[in-house]
Amino acid sequence: MSQAHSLDLFSDQLSEGPAVDGGAAQMHRTPSPPYLQVFDLVKKYGTFSALDGVSLAIAAGEFISFLGPSGCGKTTLLRAIAGLDFQTSGSLYQDGADISWLPPDQRDFGIVFQSYALFPNLTVAENIAYGLENQGTKKHQIAERVAGLLNNVGLPGAEKRFPGQLSGGQQQRVALARALAPSPNLLLLDEPLSALDARVRVHLRREIKALQHRLGITTIMVTHDQEEAMTMADRIVVMNQGRIEQIGTPREIYENPVSVFVAQFVGTINLLPFTPCGPDTVEVAGLKFRCPHSGRHKGTGGVLAIRPEDIECTDVHDHDANCIDVRVESSEFLGATMRLKLVQGPDLALIADVPIRALRGSDIRPGQAMRVRLDAERIRLFDEAGNC
Amino acid sequence: MKVSLAIPEKTGNKKYAAALLAALASLSASAEQAELTVYTALEANDLKKYADRFNEDHPDIKINWVRDSTGIITAKLLAEKENPRADVIWGLAGTSLLVLSDQGMLQPYAPVGVEKLAKGFRDANDPPAWTGMDAWVAALCVNRYEMEKNGLPVPKSWKDLLDPVYKGHVIMPNPASSGTGYLDVSSWLQLFGEDEGWKYMDGLHANISRYTHSGSKPCKLAATGETAIGVSYAYRAAKLKNQGAPLDVVVPEEGVGWELEASAIVKGTHNLDAAKKLMDWSVSLRANELYNEGYAVVALPGVAKPVAHFPPEVTERMIENDFSWAAANRARILEQWSSRYDAKSEAE
Amino acid sequence: MDTLYKRPLRAPFRAGPVTSGDQLLLRGLALLSALLLVVTILFPLYSMLAKSFHDASGLFIGLENFQRYFSEASLYRAVSNSFVIAGMATLISLLLAFLYGYGLTRTCMPFKPLFRVVSLIPLLAPSLLPAISLVYFFGNQGVAKELLMGHSIYGPIGIVLGLVIWVFPSALMILMTSLSMTDARLYEAASVLKAGPIRTFFTVTLPGVKYGLISAAFVVFTLTLTDFGVAKVIGGQYNVLATDLFKQVIGQQNFQMGAVVGLMLLLPAILAFFVDRYARRKQVAITGARAVPYSPKPHALRDRFFLLYCSLIGCLLIAMLGMAAYASFVTFWPYDQTLSLKNYQFDMMDGGGWAAFYNSLQMALLTAVFGTLFIFLTAYVSERCHGWRPVLNLIGGLTLLPMAVPGMVLGLAYIFFFNAPDNPLNGFYGGMTIMVISTIVHYYTVSHLTAVTAIKQMDPEIEAVGASLKVPQYRTFCRVSLPLCLPAVLDISTYLFSTAMTTISAVIFLYSPDTFLASIAMLHMEGAGDIAPSAAMAMVIVLTSTSVRLLHWLLTRRLSARLQRWKGA
Known part of the structure; x- marks a missing residue:
């Protein structure tokens, strides 16, 4: 496999690697054989299960993000894939081969850690060349390769500097170049951006995504930052308490969360307890809402979920069943939208994101009365356990 | 065979070094x-x-x-x-x-x-x-300056040392560790008899400031003025006098152990x-x-020549020493001594 | 959600983890370390424990030895003597060191670096040195004898004074750490709340260093309880446990009773060890990671007072060293005050002569080289080996244990274990090897903790990165981990070298005529009444330790320049 990648991988990316055109879209149409498969992975620390039966498949060239709160098992899963910590049970296949119990040095991957873990006593060039020297590559070839990689990560000419002399973002690029140097077929990123400040983070996000796209390298990124996952990943694996909650494209995850947990973790959402009353109708705090496309669940009650942007301002002429009269309790100006906290009686509080355009000309004051409509198409219902 | 060869640091000549090594090897092989x-x-x-x-x-x-x-x-x-x-x-x-x-x-x-x-x-x-x-023969090392400073009379006999004026000014070796200490104790027991001997030591113990580990240390302490009187042996006293220590050597008149x-x-x-x-x-x-x-x-008769600063009266004051008695009773005497006086003993 | 693919059949079946070559190497090393630690720490201590329950012919007699020990007044009196002495020495040295440390950390007095260096003087020589100096100051011919007002320096006064000087740097170092860790914001809060200096001292300063004080108290107590050198020189007729142990073992070759006395020393030391560990953990807990370091503001009266105080203590320490140095050149104290090198003709004295010094050098070098190598590797292995908890826990426990074992007890335990005729290792007995091993073990814990701290400060993923780049771990260790830990490695080797130069306690039972050491020679010369030559040997040791520390300082300075480059401007 390593022979498949020549040293000039970067100058001629299109000719190399499987599913270069990557991305989830293609994969969804014609499922190519998965590059990485995880079967029923369990990792126990004593009685605590860090991974509780995780299975998933990743296509070649995909950019996958493991998303979840801290302690959800995402890093454990990544480290199991790398072989840094062995699972308790379950198996792993990479490119068709069983790698379940192989130590890291016998697997095929490059990794970038949150801390970068650059070797502080080696120069940038020595850091990047570290994995190449071992392969018996000739000196001048290594130098060329290092220069090429530095170019690729946007740090040309930084060879002679020490990591300590670089900014956090620059160090991250060096770590990326070092991981990519031996041309691995799998790139693992463990919270690669969390140590950086906000502006650098946004910038690097795009660059990493672009680089990944260029190289077509299968990539797994662990993050707890939903925005990072949404903007970078082809597919997101949302994890909670050692289990996978949902796998899907960012849009699927956002628009059709399969559980309250996912709905809450990705984006902002209103969660209102309901009781069912009649077909396609539920009751929330004494008010009846219609929800024809709210999913399979009706049951005995649960939680109604609706995103703030799916609550629209309307007027007295709107007689839709899902219209309610509310009072503005407070407002936040967010630029393109205004976030309003709305109350109806003592039991109902809602957050609504209203486009500024829709509010032009009207002054929003606390206490002001308003009529809003909950988009029936966008309402989702979850059972009491928080699932669909 | 003892061979000590200093190899020149910079011979600059490999042949010479090789020859030297060869010679060294043959030497160590033959001897x-x-x-x-x-x-x-x-x-x-x-x-x-x-x-x-x-x-x-x-x-x-x-x-x-x-x-x-x-x-x-x-x-x-x-x-x-x-x-x-x-x-x-x-x-x-x-x-x-x-x-x-x-x-x-x-x-x-x-x-x-x-x-x-x-x-x-x-x-x-x-x-x-x-x-x-x-x-070797017991003797007292007496520091002239210290005696003078403290106004102490020079003792002539073992019994003189019981005088309370010497309290805290006498140091003797611990017989359990020092051969000199044991010959003192065994000579007192032979000279004065067992009962009187222990009584003598009880009295002496009151004046002793400490018991040392080594037999020569009391004399060295006397030589440097750390104590006025050190119960030690004549050879060490003579040697320290040679080095210029302000010592007088006293051979107690009752006789001395050896x-x-x-x-x-x-x-x-x-x-x-x-x-x-x-x-x-x-x-x-x-x-x-x-x-x-x-x-x-x-040991060999006719060899001995006088030793500088060695008190001449020593030979005539050496007691009739019953070595087999001293050996046979060594363990018993030392145990008794330790239980009576050990609290004042110096470490070692 | 995508459908999962069926398990590919061509993949071979594996039951469990395949251990990488790297981990195999680490585990091999871990096993080796654990084995060596068991043989050099656990087995000897067990032999000693066993010995205390047997009689001279090897018959098991239960507690009879202990009964005999406590039925002899002259023996057990040493227990109370030792505790009184250690208690007083601890109290005084804590008070002195606290004020000195306060001056160094909490005031703006000048010459702080100088005072720091001066405070280290007692560490440069065996504990006999302060005692020898005291003899020259307050002995019968002492220059300042009158100060004692007729009391004798030989006895409790001398022991306490000598011990206070000797443990001063140890107490100071612990207290200074704790004094400099206090959060400045607490003082800001106190001053905002209008608390006066005295109230601030009792409500902020003291609670902040409480655990430092406890820790220092127990460390110093153990040191003073188990020290041999001071009591040996200046103890006179005052019996303490350490000298008793020596008398029993060397003087009377009564090994069983020696084992009993050894346990008397070991038990309080182990107790103190646990209190110290507890206090240190608490200290870390009360000073969070976000504490703001305290920087004192000038205060004329306070600064002048502490300058005066520190100068006084500093001068006393210098005088201690200076007196011994001067006395070592005096031809025949006190009667011939001409200066000469006569006392440096060690070959004419008891105790092995100059060869003893060269032996010491050799032993210190071997200890530094092999000790650093073993200690650092073991620390690395125990931090970087995955799984294998029982072996790693064993290593963890055994590396802490030596701190709780007084040197003399260790030495005694070594006699019992290595000199047993049926021990295949008894060839080591009486040789250089066993002294090197005992010294490494004796000073193991501090070195180990230094190594662990340095290793923990490294990014834990360095080895993982190496493995992902398919570079064997030993290579990453040599190219990255070791260079990063070089300052700690230097610290450890210097520490081992200088302690090996000055140690007496463990090796006193282990030397043979071929392996006399400088510190043992000091003891012997002093024992034979040759105090000045003993002081002279101390000077040779001081000179050596000073040179090594100077070298260490120079190397560290060069190294820190390089480290600065790594860290960036």
């Missing part, structure tokens, strides 16, 4: 060197001299000294009874050798020329288990031949001349 572990209570500063003199005649035998105070060497030998590490004992109190002999730890051997030694200086058995070298210094082969040695050579040498004329450099009384 099969025997090593003897020799336990001793001789003065530390004499060890090198003793070994050098011996090596002048026997360059092929290397001596590895193990030196400590008489009591400790004795205890060590007894403790190692099952698994002896010593080959030869050269320079240990006769009493201790008698104890070891009783335990069957010595290898009887009649060194060449042993018959010439004075009668008290060899084991009565034939072949003798041990042979004597010289005798002790033989003797040598023997340890039973079970793996170097019996070399050990015999050392024993032969230890009774030789050359050896006795060597002993005489420090001791006024040596």
Whole structure:
């Protein structure tokens, strides 16, 4: 496999690697054989299960993000894939081969850690060349390769500097170049951006995504930052308490969360307890809402979920069943939208994101009365356990 | 064989170095060197001299000294009874050798020329288990300045030391560790009788400021003025006077204890031949001349010449010493002594 | 959600983890370390424990030895003597060191670096040195004898004074750490709340260093309880446990009773060890990671007072060293005050002569080289080996244990274990090897903790990165981990070298005529009444330790320049 990648991988990316055109879209149409498969992975620390039966498949060239709160098992899963910590049970296949119990040095991957873990006593060039020297590559070839990689990560000419002399973002690029140097077929990123400040983070996000796209390298990124996952990943694996909650494209995850947990973790959402009353109708705090496309669940009650942007301002002429009269309790100006906290009686509080355009000309004051409509198409219902 | 070659630091000549190495190799191949572990209570500063003199005649035998105070060497030998590490004992109190002999730890051997030694200086058995070298005699080291400063009269006898004016001014060796200390105690018990002897020591104990580990330390402490009177032995006093210490040597008039210094082969040695050579040498004329450099009384009659600063009256005041009694009762006496006076003893 | 693919059949079946070559190497090393630690720590201590329940012929007699010990007044009196001495020495040294440390950390007095260096003087020589100096100051011929008003320096006064000087740097170092860790914001809060200096001292300063004080108290107590050198020189007729142990073992070759006394020393030391560990954990807990370091503001009166105080203590320490240095050149104290090198002719004295010094050098070098190598590797292995908890826990426990074992007890335990005729290792007995091993073990814990701290400060993923780049771990260790830990490695080797130069306690039972050491020679010369030559040997040791520390300082300075480059401007 390593022979498949020549040293000039970067100058001629299109000719190399499987599913270069990557991305989830293609994969969804014609499922190519998965590059990485995880079967029923369990990792126990004593009685605590860090991974509780995780299975998933990743296509070649995909950019996958493991998303979840801290302690959800995402890093454990990544480290199991790398072989840094062995699972308790379950198996792993990479490119068709069983790698379940192989130590890291016998697997095929490059990794970038949150801390970068650059070797502080080696120069940038020595850091990047570290994995190449071992392969018996000739000196001048290594130098060329290092220069090429530095170019690729946007740090040309930084060879002679020490990591300590670089900014956090620059160090991250060096770590990326070092991981990519031996041309691995799998790139693992463990919270690669969390140590950086906000502006650098946004910038690097795009660059990493672009680089990944260029190289077509299968990539797994662990993050707890939903925005990072949404903007970078082809597919997101949302994890909670050692289990996978949902796998899907960012849009699927956002628009059709399969559980309250996912709905809450990705984006902002209103969660209102309901009781069912009649077909396609539920009751929330004494008010009846219609929800024809709210999913399979009706049951005995649960939680109604609706995103703030799916609550629209309307007027007295709107007689839709899902219209309610509310009072503005407070407002936040967010630029393109205004976030309003709305109350109806003592039991109902809602957050609504209203486009500024829709509010032009009207002054929003606390206490002001308003009529809003909950988009029936966008309402989702979850059972009491928080699932669909 | 002892070979010490200083290799020039910068020969710059590889051939020379190679020749040198070759010569060195042939030397070490031809000279099969025997090593003897020799336990001793001789003065530390004499060890090198003793070994050098011996090596002048026997360059092929290397001596590895193990030196400590008489009591400790004795205890060590007894403790190692099952698994002896010593080959030869050269320079240990006769009493201790008698104890070891009783335990069957010595290898009887009649060194060449042993018959010439004075009668008290060899084991009565034939072949003798041990042979004597010289005798050392108790004496008081008295610091002139300290006596004057504290207004103390110079003591003439053992009994004088009981005078309360000497309280805190007397230091003596611990008989459990020091051969000199034991010869003092055993001489008092012989001179005054057991009951009187212990009574004497009870009285002396009141004046003693501390008991030292080594027999020469009281004299050295007197020499440096740390104490006014040190109960020690004549040889050490003479030596310190030579070095300019403001000492007077007093030989108490009741008589003074003395002790033989003797040598023997340890039973079970793996170097019996070399050990015999050392024993032969230890009774030789050359050896006795060597002993005489420090001791006024040596084993071979007619050898002794006067030693500088050595008090002449010593020889006539040496008591009739019953060594077999001193040896047989050593353990009992030391135990009794320890239980009576040990709290004042210095470490070691 | 995508459908999962069926398990590919061509993949071979594996039951469990395949251990990488790297981990195999680490585990091999871990096993080796654990084995060596068990043989050099656990087995000897067990032999000693066993010995105390047997009689001279090896018969099991239960507690009889202990009964005999406590039925002899002269023996057990040493227990109370030792505790009184250690308690007083601890109290005084804590008070002195606290004020000194306060001056160094909480005031703006000048010459702080100088005072720091001066405070280290007692560490440069065996504990006999302060005692020898005291003899020259307050002995019968002492220059300042009158100060004692007729009391004798030989006895409790001398022991306490000598011990206070000797443990001063140890107490100071612990207290200074704790004094400099206090959060400055607490003082800001106190001053905002209008608390006066005295109230601030009792409500902020003292609670902040409480655990430092406890920790220092117990460390110092153990040191003073188990020290041999001071009591040996200046104890006179005052019996303490350490000298008693020596008397029993060397003087009377009574090993069983020696084992009993050894346990008397070991038990309080182990107790103190646990209190110290507890206090240190608490200290770390009360000073969070976000504490703001305290920087004192000038205060004329306070600064002048502490300058005066520190100068006084500093001068006393210098005088201690200076007196011994001067006395070592005096031809025949006190009667011939001409200066000469006579006392440096060690070959004419008891105790092995100059060869002893060369032996010491050799031993210190071997200890530094092999000790650093073993300790650092073991620390690395125990931090970087995955799984294998039982072995790693064993290593963890055994590396902490030596701190709780007084040197003399260790030495004694070594006699019992290595000198046993049926022990295949008894060839080591009496040789250089066993002294090197005992010294490494004796000073193991501090070195180990230094190594662990340095290793923990490294990014834990360095090895993982190496493995992902298919570089064997030993290579990453040599190219990255070791260079990063070089300052700690230097610290450890210097520490081992200088302690090996000055140690007496463990080796006192282990030397042989071929392996006399400078510190043992000091003891012997002093024992034979040659105090000035003993002081002279101390000077040679001081000179050596000072040179090594100077070298260490120079190397560290060069190294820190390089480290600065790594860290960036």
